[in-house]
Amino acid sequence: MNWNNPVYREWIQWNYQRRLEIWDINNKVTKQVGGKHCLWMGMNSGSLLHQSQRFRDYKGIAERSEIVMLDSQTRLSSSGFQSNGDFGKLIHGLIGWDKLIPESLAMYQSREPTFRLSSRPEPEARMWTVEAFAGTIQPWWHHISAYHEDRRQYRTAESLMTWYESNEEYLVDRKPIAPVGLVWSQQNVDFFGRDEGEPRTIVPYQGFMQAMIRARIPYMPIHADHIDRDADKISTLILPNMGALTDDQCEAIRRFVKGGGGLVATGESSLYDELGNRRGDFALADLFGAHATEKHVGSLVPPTQDWEEYSQHTYLRITDSVRDGVYGPVSPAETGIKDKRHPAFDGLDETDILPFGGRLEIVTVDESNTVPLTFIPPFPIFPPETSWIREPESPEAALVLQEEGNARVAYSPASVDFCFGRYNLPDHGDLLANLVRWASKDTVPLKVDGKGLVDCHLYRQEGRLVLHMVNLTSAGTWRTPVHEFISVWPFQVEINLTEGVSGNAVKLLVAEQELSSSTDSGWVKFEVPSVSDHEVCVIS
DSSP states (O other): OOTTOHHHHHHHHHHHHHHHHHHHHHHHHHHHHHOTTOOOOOOBOSOHHHHHHTTOOHHHHHHTOSBOOBOOOSOOTTTOTHHHHHHHHHHHHHHOTTSBOEEEEEOEEESSSEEEEEEOOHHHHHHHHHHHHHTTOEEEEEOSSSOOSOTHHHHHHHHHHHHHHHHGGGTSSOEEOOSEEEEEOHHIIIIITGGGHIIIIIHHHHHHHHHHHHHTOOEEEEEGGGHHHHGGGOSEEEESSOOBOOHHHHHHHHHHHHTTOEEEEETTTTSBOTTOOBOSSOTTHHHHTEEEEEEEESOSSOOOSHHHHHHTOOEEEESSOOGGGSSSOOOTTOOOOOSSOOGGGTTOTTOSEEEOOSOEEEEEEOTTSEEEEEEEOOOOOSSGGGOSOSOSOOOOEEEEEEEETTEEEEEESBOHHHHHHHHOOHHHHHHHHHHHHHHTTTOOSEEEESSSOEEEEEEEETTEEEEEEEEOOOTTTTSSSOOSOOOBOOEEEEEEOOTTOOOOOEEETTTTEEEOOEEETTEEEEEEOOBSSEEEEEEO
16 A cells, blocks of 8 residues: 555545445435335444445435434443444534434444353443433444343343433434534545554544543534534634645635634644645644644654653643742742643643653744743653653744634644543643633533533523433443443533523433522523433423
């Protein structure tokens, strides 16, 4: 495979087009035989990498479909249950929120290892399913074989289907309230990701996804071709190492920012065209306030040798030092405390450095911009006696901030999104969430205060709002299968009310109870007593 060979790239595009032609032929034949309502629907994965590896153009398929039959039967430890909710939002963003996405949900143990006739543990099956509900996916059960000696799988399916049937009116025909747009495209996976599609494109996307979930910031996956279409629904765009962008897509991003929208971008975003040809500079350099060079340091590939691990032993320096103002020994050289750091570093009040270990693009920065974070080059890990910072200061920017008219733009040459997606260090997640809050000017319409990892999806229907909360808190959340639920409580919830919703009535669909609420300055406030696997709050 030679991605620089135009013939090979044409072959990639031909494969995509060929499958769409087959899709059209299948639909034509089924309609001829069965009538206009007899449709070819196929089966599609939720994973963009899986779709790309099989030349399935999700956007093209969605444009031809009245329904998407989703074949994503289980979670991966690296992406968690929350990926199922993300699948639902991503696909609805393509086909519309008035369409259905039935998902093939396996009741048998289907991964690591696969036992076709053995029931999947109920907590594992339930959690994957309630995340589907939260992403506005419809349940579609299947059992392998016509007879089962392990009868436990029947109980799991029955209870979930019964609950869904009773509450279906709140789980379909709803539209998301999400101020943040997480940009994606299969062209980016293919022509920028190339043979490293997962680390270069999927992991950065998942890093931002996980950061938004952890911070309880509602977000929506937005295809790069749909930025103009969805611009009035969001306040901030995120480009998670979106290396491959067309000129038209870049112009749409520029229009969004010129209109006052916030932008957070990382890595090589906009440095390549749609076929992976490298531009001379970032197409969005004027927004980033930074310009590409031919250089970078670090890697997105995990180290396999000791010397590679050494090369990954890097840090990021917060330029506003706080060491002489917090607990711990102080060097005589440490002076000049800042009264208040930039909001990007909220919650990082007792450190001047952050772990890194990723890839940094070497850029030149326009003089008028702010660089609050710089790169600390690698230094030895072993032996411990030699593990001290050789170059405390570096001119290499790791974060560039600027305000473009009424808009705020944050560009990180450092792959912090990749790092959070791969290593799950809280410092990286905090930084990403803080940058989004800053860029959005704190316009997030939802506040959920309480302990635990909870995935929050906010929707609107006529005359009411629907908040779907999925409890991801478990000792097995990042390792399959989960053995039991760990309830979390209580949660103080505040939601910015939309037109036609008074906030005077709040009910819980899982706990089956009414809640008291109060309103203040257009916000409704109430307390959710506890969440076991999930809870649905209906506000009217």
